[in-house]
Amino acid sequence: MNESGEGRESLTEEEQNAVIEQLCESKAEEFRLIGYERVTGADVWECVSDKYHKKGVPPLYQVVNDILSLKVTQFMNFITLNMYRGDMRP
Numbered sequence: 001m002n003e004s005g006e007g008r009e010s011l012t013e014e015e016q017n018a019v020i021e022q023l024c025e026s027k028a029e030e031f032r033l034i035g036y037e038r039v040t041g042a043d044v045w046e047c048v049s050d051k052y053h054k055k056g057v058p059p060l061y062q063v064v065n066d067i068l069s070l071k072v073t074q075f076m077n078f079i080t081l082n083m084y085r086g087d088m089r090p
Contacts, residue, residue, distance in 0.1 A: 047078040
């Protein structure tokens, strides 16, 4: 908050991208801790952002929620389907 008690207006696009990148890395680390050793932040973002192709990227709060609420089963379903389609690295 600034001196007048108001919150900051908004983050720049660069700051938003940094937040998203950090959250994806954090989620990837969470998955690695439970045994999914090859998961990267980029993999998490690919999974989360897959549903944004049709309507575009939603507001930051929705993206943050989508990353933080991603379950390993959702992630593995995404990876498996893309591997069958040939859309993803092995």
